[in-house]
Amino acid sequence: MRLTICHLYPDLLDLYGDRGNILALAARCRWRGIIPEIQKVSLGEDLDISAIDILFLGGGSDREQGLLVQDLMRRENELRAAIENGLVVLAICGGYQMLGNYYQIANGEKIPGLGILDLWTIAGTKRLIGNVVVDLDPSTLRGEIEDSAETYAKRKIKTLVGFENHSGKTYLGEGVTPLGKVLVGHGNNDQDRVEGVRYRNVFGSYLHGPLLPKNPHLTDFLLELALERRGFDTPLQDLDDHLEILAHDAMVNKLLKQA
Numbered sequence: 007m008r009l010t011i012c013h014l015y016p017d018l019l020d021l022y023g024d025r026g027n028i029l030a031l032a033a034r035c036r037w038r039g040i041i042p043e044i045q046k047v048s049l050g051e052d053l054d055i056s057a058i059d060i061l062f063l064g065g066g067s068d069r070e071q072g073l074l075v076q077d078l079m080r081r082e083n084e085l086r087a088a089i090e091n092g093l094v095v096l097a098i099c100g101g102y103q104m105l106g107n108y109y110q111i112a113n114g115e116k117i118p119g120l121g122i123l124d125l126w127t128i129a130g131t132k133r134l135i136g137n138v139v140v141d142l143d144p145s146t147l148r149g150e151i152e153d154s155a156e157t158y159a160k161r162k163i164k165t166l167v168g169f170e171n172h173s174g175k176t177y178l179g180e181g182v183t184p185l186g187k188v189l190v191g192h193g194n195n196d197q198d199r200v201e202g203v204r205y206r207n208v209f210g211s212y213l214h215g216p217l218l219p220k221n222p223h224l225t226d227f228l229l230e231l232a233l234e235r236r237g238f239d240t241p242l243q244d245l246d247d248h249l250e251i252l253a254h255d256a257m258v259n260k261l262l263k264q265a
């Protein structure tokens with residue numbers, strides 16, 4: 007069994023070591039005998055989106071987002087079709103912003119986004135920086151993805167932990183749902199107290215860390231979604247995550263106490 011994982015713009019969207027998300031996905035494949043094939047695709051390079059199982063977009067500076075936007079826009083139709091067909095996408099911070107309608111940076115210039123998810127981002131007057139705890143409590147998950155609640159609960163994904171560093175404030179529109187409620191930190195825009203976005207099998211989040219090594223159950227959830235899309239719906243065998251869970255829960259409890 008193989009899974010193909012693509013890091014799009016690894017030379018531009020890899021802020022704060024977000025490539026660690028690729029390493030986490032690959033490791034948790036290997037530990038189960040699944041062979042991860044990692045593809046790196048950047049400006050001007052071909053990508054057959056129909057042939058990949060997971061697409062990853064990391065974080066980036068405003069400048070880097072401006073550099074890649076033209077190249078990203080030429081991939082819009084193929085990416086939109088793949089997402090509607092259940093492609094698993096993890097998009098962090100800058101990569102998350104680029105899935106939306108636009109990102110208006112501090113000087114008022116609008117960097118166009120793919121417009122695949124109904125969301126938009128506007129640079130605030132201060133950077134939103136710090137540790138974040140997100141409650142994936144089912145009651146905070148609204149919108150069309152009715153199975154999220156049970157899915158998260160079943161997979162023991164109760165909270166996400168990481169850190170954020172962004173000037174963009176993201177607002178969610180129609181047909182998308184947040185990942186969860188902000189218990190600690192700023193989240194999407196420091197106003198509506200939600201973080202991230204989910205649409206079909208697309209997960210956007212402001213959480214660096216990297217996100218997946220800090221939240222192993224979410225890693226497995228993405229892998230299972232990718233396997234299900236390929237017709238393999240047997241749940242992944244459990245791994246011995248007791249140390250990861252210990253670290254995760256200690257961090258969550260510490261941050262909640264400090265809040």
Ligand SMILES: NC(=O)CC[C@H](N)C(=O)O
Pocket residue numbers: 021064065066067068071098099100101171172173174175
């Ligand atoms: N960490 C990031 O990817 C930052 C994204 C974007 N440049 C912002 O400042 O909001």
